[in-house]
Amino acid sequence: MSGNIAEKLISCRRELHAYPELSNQEFATTEKITRWLQDAGIRMLPLGLKTGVVAEIGRQKAPLIALRADIDALPIEELSGVPFSSRHEGVMHACGHDVHTSVMLGAALLLKAREATLPGAVRILFQPAEENFNGACHLIDAGALENVSAVFGMHNAPELPVGTFATRRGAFYAHIDRFQITVTGKGAHAAKPEQGIDTIVTASQIVNALQTLPSRNFSSLESLVVSVTRIQGGNTWNVLPQTVELEGTVRTHNVKVRERVPDILTRVIDGVASAMGAEARLAWYPGPPAVVNTPFWADFSQRVAADAGYQVQEAELQMGGEDFSLYLQQVPGTFVSIGSASEFGLHHPRFNPSEQAIYPAAAYFARLADEALSALLLAQTAAPAESMG
Numbered sequence: 001m002s003g004n005i006a007e008k009l010i011s012c013r014r015e016l017h018a019y020p021e022l023s024n025q026e027f028a029t030t031e032k033i034t035r036w037l038q039d040a041g042i043r044m045l046p047l048g049l050k051t052g053v054v055a056e057i058g059r060q061k062a063p064l065i066a067l068r069a070d071i072d073a074l075p076i077e078e079l080s081g082v083p084f085s086s087r088h089e090g091v092m093h094a095c096g097h098d099v100h101t102s103v104m105l106g107a108a109l110l111l112k113a114r115e116a117t118l119p120g121a122v123r124i125l126f127q128p129a130e131e132n133f134n135g136a137c138h139l140i141d142a143g144a145l146e147n148v149s150a151v152f153g154m155h156n157a158p159e160l161p162v163g164t165f166a167t168r169r170g171a172f173y174a175h176i177d178r179f180q181i182t183v184t185g186k187g188a189h190a191a192k193p194e195q196g197i198d199t200i201v202t203a204s205q206i207v208n209a210l211q212t213l214p215s216r217n218f219s220s221l222e223s224l225v226v227s228v229t230r231i232q233g234g235n236t237w238n239v240l241p242q243t244v245e246l247e248g249t250v251r252t253h254n255v256k257v258r259e260r261v262p263d264i265l266t267r268v269i270d271g272v273a274s275a276m277g278a279e280a281r282l283a284w285y286p287g288p289p290a291v292v293n294t295p296f297w298a299d300f301s302q303r304v305a306a307d308a309g310y311q312v313q314e315a316e317l318q319m320g321g322e323d324f325s326l327y328l329q330q331v332p333g334t335f336v337s338i339g340s341a342s343e344f345g346l347h348h349p350r351f352n353p354s355e356q357a358i359y360p361a362a363a364y365f366a367r368l369a370d371e372a373l374s375a376l377l378l379a380q381t382a383a384p385a386e387s388m389g
């Protein structure tokens with residue numbers, strides 16, 4: 001039985017991998033997941049989603065928990081060389097969401113097999129659009145978390161060996177924000193810069209000045225990353241452009257630091273631009289908040305992982321982001337890392353996670369769901385355990 005499921009999950013993963021789809025365009029992916037769930041007799045919730053699926057297994061009017069997988073891929077040309085490489089030009093499952101989908105499909109199949117004895121219900125969220133951070137809020141708005149008492153999710157960790165599990169209490173992934181800066185000056189002939197206001201030089205000085213944002217404005221004990229990732233200006237060699245656009249991201253863990261960044265950024269860019277006679281305008285796009293694990297469920301997940309045979313580690317703080325944080329703002333739960341042993345990292349065109357990680361993770365999440373429901377049921381009959389939230 002487990003051998004059959006393990007093989008089935010690998011073949012599902014390969015089918016997803018060969019036909020990856022970008023955020024919010026996961027139509028064929030949604031159809032495949034729906035078919036696999038239907039074949040197993042698993043019921044799906046009519047949430048009216050454009051892409052993505054929410055399934056449910058177990059008894060209603062009992063404790064309910066949720067497991068989440070993300071299903072979208074990235075605009076990357078695959079170079080992994082595996083025989084089931086992407087057939088969609090320029091699109092690749094380079095973050096392993098195909099692995100996550102197979103893991104949670106496996107958990108669903110294993111839970112379905114013991115549905116009659118399950119001490120509650122498990123909702124499986126196959127979430128679209130994690131890479132552009134808007135899938136989780138779609139699912140929440142559609143009601144996917146209604147009546148859910150705890151939520152669990154995973155990301156594969158290429159730097160960890162297969163069989164390794166890591167999580168941590170409290171802060172885990174960072175707050176993610178995006179900014180754009182438009183520098184406006186006065187265009188001029190490249191031979192007569194004195195007749196214009198040079199936006200290229202101004203933008204360059206802004207990039208340099210931004211490097212002092214973490215080091216000169218915040219304690220060195222705070223985590224803060226400011227990266228400029230795009231500079232766009234000009235379209236030929238002998239004209240100074242009227243405008244230059246900069247784009248980048250700010251990553252933080254402390255919400256107070258996060259809140260202060262836009263003001264300081266504005267002060268720095270205004271100062272540099274006005275010294276050059278130019279103008280700089282900041283557009284700030286707040287992204288998903290930090291992933292903060294509930295201590296009770298972080299400990300619980302670690303204990304179940306150790307019982308399931310994983311080598312359990314304390315996860316390091318990440319500067320990456322995850323819209324799983326939005327679920328954790330609604331209900332308690334925890335996000336974990338599971339070793340996938342890829343030589344090349346996430347978002348790399350040669351990323352190639354080990355498929356040996358899939359079945360053990362599926363079995364783990366089925367077991368976690370089962371034990372979490374038992375714990376919730378116990379808490380309902382005894383005094384409510386506040387620490388679970």
Ligand SMILES: [Zn+2]
Binds near residue numbers: 131346347
């Ligand atoms: Zn990713």
Ligand SMILES: [Zn+2]
Binds near residue numbers: 095155
């Ligand atoms: Zn990812």
